[in-house]
Amino acid sequence: MKRYVIAGNWKMNFTPAEATSFINEIKPMIEGKNNCDIIFCAPYVTIAAAQEAAKGSQIKIGAENVHFADKGAYTGEVSAKMLTSCGVEYVIIGHSERRQYFGETDETVNLRTKAALAAGMKVILCLGEVKEQRLAGITKEVVSMQTKLDLAGVSAEDMKNVIIAYEPVWAIGTGLTATPEQADETCGQIRAALAELYGEEIANDTVIQYGGSMNEKNAAELLSKPNVDGGLIGGASLVADKFAAIVDAAQK
Ligand code: PGA
Secondary structure: OOOEEEEEEOOOOOOHHHHHHHHHHHHHHHOOOOOEEEEEEEOHHHHHHHHHHHOOOOEEEEEOOOEOOOOOOOOOOOEHHHHHHOOOOEEEEOOHHHHHHOOOOHHHHHHHHHHHHHOOOEEEEEEOOOHHHHHOOOHHHHHHHHHHHHOOOOOOHHHHHEEEEEOOHHHOOOOOOOOHHHHHHHHHHHHHHHHHHHOHHHHHHOOEEEEOOOOOOOHHHHHOOOOOOEEEEOHHHHOHHHHHHHHHHOOO
């Protein structure tokens, strides 16, 4: 049976108290659902409370970004060492909201990815096309290029700590979802780019998630596709029974 990685991206939601009550609510719902890794990526100030609440469960708590420098004059940023010293193993990098609103580029995404991997973290690397690119028929070119630029200089050895999240930008938070066929096809194109970089074996072993309005209704079909190995979930990761239903869909 395939093993899935189901990750929630809380974005700028949940105070520490809200995160605690969310985790306490969802814990019994996902107990024993062992066919997937379950991660919630939390705002920095919420991480400690979420970790505390998740103790004794299979839930892991990650961060939503990390800076590429070890330390220094980077107001508002957090380093990989700071995260690992707080017991944070997973981090999202390159989310389209970071690229769109905070000026991140493939170059900074690549630097952040390398810094996180060097610190021993596991990276959820997000990429995906915007609507105009899909309409222009250049999705394959866009995701292949992002895969190659974002992973430039990442060793084959480090790829075991990289999860790719394919997130078509037009599907994020919009209620529009890629069809299971579109998700499968594009995740396959990313896998093909990985094969060019690292060979077939590593490409096949890399977890590629789909993200973009995944919810309790469409998860089973999306996750049934051969190239979709999990989900990165925004909106539905804030509602315990919706997220638990996605975890259920990953048990089949
Ligand atoms: P969404 O967000 O599920 O709310 O579309 C997904 C994401 O941005 O990771």
